[in-house]
Amino acid sequence: MKTTRRQALWLIAGVAGGALLHACIQSAPKSIDNTFSASMGLLTWVGLTPLYIAVEKGFFKQQGLNLDIKVFSANADSNAAFAAGRLNGIAPVTSEAVLIAAQGKDFRIIMIQDISLGADGILARKSIADIKNLKGKRIGVDKGSVSHFFLLQVLSEAGLSEKDVTLVAMTPEAAAAAYQAGKIEAAVTYSPFLEQANAEQKDGRVIYDSARMPGAIADLFAFDTKFLEAYPQAGYAFVWGVLKGLDFLNKNRSEGLAIAARRLNIKPDELDKNLNLLKLPDLQSNIDMLTNPQSQLFLGKQIQEIAKFLLAQKQISKLPDLSKLIEPKYLKAVSDSGIQ
Structure with a gap:
């Protein structure tokens, strides 16, 4: 697929924004008082395993982020709360992200949680x-x-x-x-x-x-734009924490599975089987999917195709502006600083 000017702008903005954010992070004080809170609406879902680990092991708090998780039983409820400004972040799938954008909500997708491969x-x-x-x-x-x-x-x-x-x-x-x-x-x-x-x-x-239907269902992590602007380190802290959780799972699988299984109320071996039906993208895979138009799983292409499908199905009345929806600068900042 050819790189359109809009996709190229995503790449340019990501590089520039990432450099600025990295500078901000490097100069930010690491005192215990330098903390911030974010409310996030989530469903019960196996793809959240790295996040559950990050909460349990205190990875978000290491970066000053107090993540307040609100558990919902239905996507529509968490999405409505986010659209109404009652949540700072959510974990929508691609189709839901398009729907929320069509409603006029200003938010940014900052990383991909997982790709469904049978889940x-x-x-x-x-x-x-x-x-x-x-x-x-x-x-x-x-x-x-x-x-x-x-x-x-x-x-x-x-x-x-x-x-x-x-x-x-x-x-x-x-x-x-x-x-x-x-x-x-x-x-x-x-x-x-x-x-x-x-x-x-x-x-x-x-x-x-x-x-x-590879790539049709991707779970994302998204935050309110004004929240990210008010707390520029929050996006970095969240991305760092999730990736640190994934790293822990890869290195300490038994313990990581046990942590997440308790949250999901299932057995660790059952969770292990469920995770085989997902791709949990690491740092480089995430950057590739958010910035590389040549990637088969390029998110920019996926959301454009889903938006057209939803329009044809009369689920949305017009195509929303998706040009600023994807924000890879937090991933790039983590790439620059590393996960230690």
Whole structure:
């Protein structure tokens, strides 16, 4: 794909901003009083494993960041709270980021949390031979969330639309439970609920998962623009903490899994299996995905394509301005200073 002027501006702004931020970080006092707080809305999700480790091990606090985590059961609730200014940050997927931008919210995506490689999926009864046979069926799904738009993409591939099925609004956890109990014919959910329901409901299987649509579902970390401007070190501290958590997981896997498993209320070995369905990008992979238009997983291309899809599906009324949405300067500052 050719580099457009807009994409080139992202790269230039990232380099300049990263240099300025790095200078700010180098001169910032490290006293105990130099602390700042950020409220963040999160769901129960295996991709947050490095973040859970960072909280437990105090990595955010090492950089002066007090992260106040607010746990939500549905994406729509956390996204609404963020759009209303009640949260400083959230962890949306690409489709949700486009929706929030379309609502006029000013925010920046500062890093990629994970890429789904099978962690999101559609459960269906054995009598449903393929996606086309979902026509006329009741499907449990968290409307307005990643699960909803993933379903729309899958239906579109099969020549179907939302009008061809009956959507039953429920959270991903509730959708999995309803499918497991035999109350609905199909459900859209994600790990760990996906695997749990699939194991318990013998009359069914995962009919489609995100491994068949690489890059379609990426979980992101995003913060309010005014918050980042008011606390320029907050973005750096957050990125550093998450990457430090990932580094800890890679070097101390058993302990890291145990920490996150407690947060997720699942067994460490179950979490280990779930993580195999995700790509947790390291520092260089993150920089590449946020700045390199030649990368297969370049986020700039992904959000543009998703925005066009949502417009065609009439989920948004017009294409939002996505030109300033991606901000890689915090990743670049961490790259300059290192993770020690």
